[in-house]
Amino acid sequence: MPQRTVLVVLFDGVQSLDVSGPVEVFAGAEQHTPGTYRVRTASLDGGPVRTSSGLTLVPDTSLADAPGPHTLLVPGGQGTRDPDTRLTDWVRAHGPRARRLVSVCTGAILLAEAGLLDGRRVTTHWAYCDKLARDHPAVEVDPAPIFVRDGQVSTSAGVTSGIDLALALVEEDLGRPAALAVARHLVVFLRRPGNQDQFSAQLAAQTARREPLRDVQQWITEHPADDLSVESLAARARLSPRHFARAFRAETGMTPGRYVDRVRLEHARRLLEDTGDGVEEISRSSGYGTPEAMRRAFVKALGAAPAEYRRRFRPVPVR
Template sequence: METRRRVLIVAYDDAQILDIACPSGALDIANRYGAKPSYSIELGTLGRRAARSSAGIPVGAGQRLEAVTGRLDTLIVVGGIGCETAAADERLLGQVRRLAGYSRRVASVCTGAHVLAAAGLLDHRRVTTHWGWGERLAERHPAVAVDVSPLYIRDGNVYTSAGVTSALDLTLALIEDDHGPTLARAVARELVTHLHRPADQAQISLFLAAPPPEDRLVRDLMGHIAGHLAEDLTPAALAARAGISTRHLTRLFTAHLGTTPARAVRRARTEAAAHLVRSSGLSMVAVARRCGFGSAETLRQAFLDHYGVTGDRMRRMPDTPAPRVAPKQQTPGP
């Protein structure tokens, strides 16, 4: 008998209705396209009462949060203009904390990150939220490393996403994690959305705001790099992900980015680390770990190479220094 992946979406008054519809709709399509195990999608509220969406449309709940027991595959907390009231509701926070303990992974959509942060589930993690709410989140929860550039971020088993429709990108990433890229692409086609919108495109060149590469494979790999900085990003791992040889990978990166895969990874990690140093109180050891550096000393050397200053000095500077200009890479011959 099939064991279904149980997904519980948590709603409250003045939640954004798209934050509910995007993940539930994408998971429903994944089921219709043959996800095995399939997803069991539930919507829960305190007291099982209908939540009033910010559009004024009531959304009926199938589950009373207080009564939910048993293992959950995924707990998703939605956002909306009611997030601050929800984040101040100790009853709701208590249930979110309890349910997170039953869950394989926890996610937030948009300003739902404020609820997770208030529940203490985002401390010492790198997270994102809607760009207009990031400053408030960082001010209220100094132990949370807030980065409003990416579409979504995975830190361990916690996923956070930016505003509203980025919930689709987050959910497609969850589907790909669970069932592979073929099903995720099929769901994206059905939704008439991007097959692979990069998780963290702005972070790829955070301070230079370079345009995304034209080649889709390179663009997809850079999105993967930016969203998985702490994972194995060696040329061999990237080539295996793309289904090409390491030699062809190097040719593509040199042609479209003007650099090698290893240097592109190091640059993405260094720029992400610089943003964390500037925007959070995390130690250099924690920043190094989150951005995929082996040690604080390795991070220090990367800062010196890329910016000409150490991380400690960067933290004290009024502005982030401009990256040093790297020598132009030569295109390999045939």
């Protein structure tokens, strides 16, 4: 098996976790299967860079002297907002030569500035999706998933999603057992699927201002199998169904039904990933009632039936 060089681009204002997370994954894979990865870091002149958190990183070499990479990884951080034109020029010239082009967080902005994302579906940190789409209309920006793979280009959302993407690449290169071993060593999940939302239902929805509505949000999360009809939830909030539905949407940004759907889906996904419970049991405890109802919800939202989702995405075998 040929050794793959992973070159990580460093610059002032880089986000340290965007660098260290994927580097730990590839380094861990090399320790598990020696001779598979050679990780190198490089800055414009080969000198140290100061991260956005104040840490100093010392690269292995300069970009001019860097080895030709199999995987070129561009992290994000404040330094991508107004990048050095020399850095953009280097990425523009060398990015297409890599077998894989990877960005973490706002590293996608740097790739877009270099013209390497035109016509591709990509993602980035949720706070910068609108900017990326506005500044680069030829790029198809999807703000929902934690990472997106489009041909040789892979882009990930904020910070820790770079670990998820790196694990997916290791799984592609070396197989699931190797990626699972790395994930276990790092004590992280193998692996959050790329189509998982950047936000859970609780984060995607705004927290309601009024206490009765906040209590209802919490109740939904803790009791997904209960009667969560608008009428039942309205009674809990001591509001009429019409007033409750209007107030819930105004204060959270989504309808009660949409919120309930997301909570139930997340609950079922966690049980599929983390337990050995059967699909029928999970469908009941998640509020779907029947396996068929849960199957329809999974296929609609995730493109995979529950059994297939568990086969592909459960992080560790249940013993």
